[in-house]
Amino acid sequence: MNISREFQKLSDKRLIDRGNKMYQDLFRKSIHSVRQFSSTSSDAKGAYRFLQNENVSEEDIVKNLQMNCISGCRGKFVVCIQDTSEINLSSHRQRIKHDQFIGTTNAKSDKGLGFLIHPSLVLDAETGIPYGYSAVKIWNRSLEFKNKFERQYHKLPIEEKDSYKWIEVSKQTQQTIEDVVKGMIIIQDREGDIYEQFSTIPNEKTDLLIRARTNRTLNDNTKLFSCLEGSASQGEYEILVSSCAKTKRKKRVAKLEVRYKEVEIKRTRGANTNTPKTTKLHLVEAKEVGYAGKDKICWRILTTLPVDSITMAMNCIEWYSWRWTIEEVFKILKKEGFNIEASELESAKSVRKLCLMIMEVAIKLFLMRIAYDQPELDIEADACFSVEEQECLEYQIEKLEGKTEKLKNPYKEKDLKRYVWCIARMGGWKGYAKERKPGITTLWLGLKSFKSLTEGWNLHKDVSTR
Numbered sequence: 001m002n003i004s005r006e007f008q009k010l011s012d013k014r015l016i017d018r019g020n021k022m023y024q025d026l027f028r029k030s031i032h033s034v035r036q037f038s039s040t041s042s043d044a045k046g047a048y049r050f051l052q053n054e055n056v057s058e059e060d061i062v063k064n065l066q067m068n069c070i071s072g073c074r075g076k077f078v079v080c081i082q083d084t085s086e087i088n089l090s091s092h093r094q095r096i097k098h099d100q101f102i103g104t105t106n107a108k109s110d111k112g113l114g115f116l117i118h119p120s121l122v123l124d125a126e127t128g129i130p131y132g133y134s135a136v137k138i139w140n141r142s143l144e145f146k147n148k149f150e151r152q153y154h155k156l157p158i159e160e161k162d163s164y165k166w167i168e169v170s171k172q173t174q175q176t177i178e179d180v181v182k183g184m185i186i187i188q189d190r191e192g193d194i195y196e197q198f199s200t201i202p203n204e205k206t207d208l209l210i211r212a213r214t215n216r217t218l219n220d221n222t223k224l225f226s227c228l229e230g231s232a233s234q235g236e237y238e239i240l241v242s243s244c245a246k247t248k249r250k251k252r253v254a255k256l257e258v259r260y261k262e263v264e265i266k267r268t269r270g271a272n273t274n275t276p277k278t279t280k281l282h283l284v285e286a287k288e289v290g291y292a293g294k295d296k297i298c299w300r301i302l303t304t305l306p307v308d309s310i311t312m313a314m315n316c317i318e319w320y321s322w323r324w325t326i327e328e329v330f331k332i333l334k335k336e337g338f339n340i341e342a343s344e345l346e347s348a349k350s351v352r353k354l355c356l357m358i359m360e361v362a363i364k365l366f367l368m369r370i371a372y373d374q375p376e377l378d379i380e381a382d383a384c385f386s387v388e389e390q391e392c393l394e395y396q397i398e399k400l401e402g403k404t405e406k407l408k409n410p411y412k413e414k415d416l417k418r419y420v421w422c423i424a425r426m427g428g429w430k431g432y433a434k435e436r437k438p439g440i441t442t443l444w445l446g447l448k449s450f451k452s453l454t455e456g457w458n459l460h461k462d463v464s465t466r
Contacts, residue, residue, distance in 0.1 A: 001246035003363070003365055005068055005132070005360055005363055005383075006019075006020045006023060006068070007019040007020050007023070007025065007064050008064055008067050008068070009063070009064060009368050010055070010056060010060060010064070010068065010085070011055045011056075011060075012055065015050065015053065015055065015056055018046050018047070018049075019050060019056070019064075019357075021046075022037075022047050022050065022357060023357065023361060024386075025037040025038060025039070025043070025357060026045075026361045027361045027364055027384075027447070028346075028358060028389075028447065028450065028451055028454065029080055029447075029448070029451045030338065030444050030447045030448045030451070031338065031448070032338040032340050032342065032343050032354065033061050033265075033343075034047045034048060034051075034343060034345070034354075035344075035346070048350075049343070050314075051347075051349075051350035051353050052347065052349075052350055053355060054279070056353065057136055057351055058353060058356065061353060061356045061357065062133075062135075062136045062138075062356065064206060065132055065133045065283045065356065065360055066132070066133065066134060066135070066176050067174070068131075068132045068360070068363075069122050069131050069132030069133055069134055069177065070176065070177060070180055072122075072129075072132060073122055073124070073131040073132075073177060073180065073181055073182070074181070075180070075182060076124055076125070076131070076181055076182060077124075077125045077126070077181065077182045077183050077184070078122050078123060078124060078125055078131065078177070078181050078183075078184045078185075078189065078321060078416040079122070079123050079125050079148075079184065079185045079186075079187055079209075079225060079319050079457040080120045080121070080122050080123075080134055080173050080177075080184055080185070080186045081121045081122075081123065081187045081188075081322060081323055081325060081326045082118065082119070082120050082121075082166060082169055082170070082186065082187070082188050082326070083118070083119075083188075083189060083323070083326045083327065083329040083330070084116055084117070084118040084162050084165065084191075085116070085117055085118075085333070085334070086105045086106060086107065086112065086114060086115075086116050087105075087114045087115050087116070087117060087333075087340060087341055087351070087352075087355060088105055088107050088112050088113065088114045088341055089102065089113055089114040089115075089341060089343075089348065089351065090097075090107065090112050090113040090114065091341070091342075092343075093113055095345050096345075096346055096347070096348060096351075097112075097346060097348065097350070097454050099347075099348065099349070100140075100141060101115065101340070101347070101348040101349040101352060102114060102115060102140050102143070102348035103115065103140035103142050103143050104141050104142070104144075104431065105141070105220065107460070109257060113141070114341075114348070115138065115139065115140040115348060115351075115352060116138070116139055116140065116141075116183065117136065117137070117138045117355060117359075117396055118136070118137040118165045118169055118171050119133050119135070119136040119137075119140075119169075119326070119329070119359065120133060120134045120135045120136070120170075120173045120186075121133060121325060121326045121329060121396055122134050122171070122173075122177065122184075123322060123325065125185065125319070127370070127374065127377060128302035128322060128325075128370060128374075129323070129367070129370055129377065129379075130363050130366040130367065130370070131446040132360070132363055133203065133360075134172070134173040134177045135169045135173045135176060135360065136169075136356065136357065136359070137168060137172075138237070138352055138355070138363070139167050139350070147339070157272070158194070158196050158271075158272060163191065163194060164336035166188055166191065166192040166194060166197060167194065167196060167197045167201065169198070170186050170197065170206075170208075171201070172202045173186065174201070174203075174205075174206055175357075178205050178206065181205070182205075183206075183207070183235050184205065184207070185204055185206075185207045185208070185303075185305065185319060186201065186206065186208050186209070187209045187210070187319060187320060187322070187323060188208075188209075188210045189210075189211050189323060190210075190212070190213035191210050191213070192210045192211075193211070193212055193302065195215035195247075195265070195267055195268045195271040195275065196271055196272055196275055196283060197210075198265070198279050199209075199267075199271075199275040199276050199279045199302070200275065207303065207304045207305045208302075208303060208304045208397055209301060209303040209304075209305065209316055209319055209320060210301070210302050210303070211300065211301055211302075212224060212225075212283070212300040212302050212322065216265045216266070216268075217265075217266050218264055218265060218266065219242065219264040219265070219266055219278050220261055220264075220419070223284065223302065224263065224265070224300070226263065227261060227263060227283065228259045228261055228283070228285050230258075231259055231261070231282045233257035233258065233259060234258055234259055234260060234313065235257070235258040235310035235313065236255060236256065236258065237255075237256055237258070237314070238254065238255050238256070238311055239253070239254050239256065239297075240252075240253055240254075240255055241253070241254050241295075241297075243343055247295070248410060249295055252291070254288045254291065255288065255289055255290055255291075255306070256286045256287060256288050256297060257283075257286075257287055257289050258284070258285070258286050258310060258313050258314065258317070258392070259285045259287075259312075260282060260283065260284045260285070260307045260312075260313045261283050262280060262281070262282050262283075262307075263281055263282070263283045263302075264279070264280045265278065265279055265280050265281060266278055266280075267279075270419045279450065281302045281303060281304060282302070282303050282304075282305060282306065283300060283302055284297040284299075284300075284301045284307055284309040284316045285298070285299065285300050285301075286298070286301075286317050287299075292384075299317065299320065301316055301317070301320055303316055325366070328362075328366070328440050329359060329362050329384070331440065331441075332358070332362040332365060332440060332444065333355065333358055333359060333362065334375070336441060337362075337440075337441075337444055338358050340354065340355050340358060344362065348410070353407050363417070364383070364384045365440055365443055365444060365447075366440070367379060367383055367384060367416065368384055368416065368420045368423065368443050369420070369437075369438065369439065369440055369443060371416040371417045371420050372417050372420045372421065372424070372438060373437055375417065377413075378415075379417075380414060380415075380416060381413075381414050381415060381416045381418070381419050382414075383416060384416060384419070385416075385419055389419075389454065390414070390419060391421075392454055392457040393397075393418075393419045393422045393450075394413070396422055396426070396453060397418070397421075397422050400422060400425045400426075400431075402431070406432065407431055407432075409421050411451045418437070420443070422446075423443055423446035423447060423450060424442055424443060425446070426445075426446040426449040426450055426453070427442040427443055427444070427445035427446025427447075427449065428442060428445060428446075429442050429446075
């Protein structure tokens with residue numbers, strides 16, 4: 001499987017070439033700074049001009065992201081995961097332009113200044129392979145943004161509330177990929193628990209799977225969170241809960257009981273009166289037993305999928321657990337990766353465009369990790385590395401392989417897994433089978449090391465041919 005991640009359509013071929021050169025440089029060097037990811041002063045000037053060019057809008061970049069997504073997910077059954085992140089540029093308050101592309105954020109400690117981004121990340125529902133983004137909403141509030149009380153937020157129609165982003169991006173996702181996929185499940189966290197969404201978005205090709213936020217009143221006047229109390233467990237499973245020094249959480253094996261039931265929720269008081277008075281859904285609950293700590297696990301998921309077996313209930317739980325993938329996108333974008341919030345760019349408009357491009361680069365990192373996580377998948381090396389880069393990596397593999405079979409690279413040439421093994425080793429992974437498989441951060445560090453290696457490799461090739 002080869003998934004292209006590049007610009008396909010802009011107003012000028014020169015812009016396409018420049019944009020794709022920037023994609024390559026961002027991936028190879030894994031850094032936000034234009035001067036640092038550009039090889040020459042000419043490349044840096046070209047990148048600055050590209051980001052400032054009026055003929056390359058945010059909408060143009062998003063459309064190209066969507067085209068890449070469509071080419072990958074055609075004919076597939078997919079899950080579309082949404083979430084929001086803030087890009088806080090307050091540390092550049094004195095330098096960055098205060099124009100229509102920047103505004104207040106939710107950060108309280110430093111009077112946040114920046115913008116918000118809300119993507120819909122599309123994954124294969126069977127393998128978890130990322131296809132790209134079906135929609136991306138990127139926006140900013142006013143510099144003189146009023147609080148909810150001042151705006152009388154509770155009286156505003158849903159279309160004027162911040163929460164409308166969940167519905168808006170769901171609709172954009174339908175417009176982008178509904179005609180090309182077999183079906184899709186839109187997955188959201190608690191903020192997406194909005195009555196108007198349950199009553200308007202689902203159709204024969206689109207289902208919702210959203211973690212419940214409020215203890216809704218059901219049509220029989222019982223409450224959502226207690227409607228499964230007293231019913232027998234319909235299945236059990238165990239998960240490993242890792243330790244956390246910050247919260248003082250200890251490592252444990254959690255045993256969860258699974259229950260599910262069809263429910264009929266009532267229209268909320270503030271919901272649009274044009275929506276149905278009730279909506280039928282299925283509730284799936286995964287609740288930890290035998291543990292009484294404050295971090296006791298309890299997931300309640302509302303879905304339009306027909307949950308009529310424990311197998312389907314477990315599928316819903318697994319799909320919801322994939323939400324962490326979009327959190328990984330934000331990690332790559334921010335401090336644990338490219339650190340876009342430290343950008344030297346003086347225009348929020350340019351930062352926003354660069355932010356969208358880095359999100360596309362992040363898909364390659366996911367492809368690398370998934371290729372190694374799931375050996376049965378056949379992903380071509382060309383999806384991430386050029387022929388010249390593969391030659392360089394082959395040379396490096398010889399140096400990294402140990403003397404024993406356990407420390408040999410077990411994969412064949414042209415297989416992405418072969419080169420992910422090499423990048424992971426360069427990022428600090430030891431290569432032992434018993435060791436945990438390399439994560440996104442390890443691969444990102446490996447790519448930074450690969451940058452220096454390729455520069456030396458290209459220099460060696462140039463000298464040796466003279």
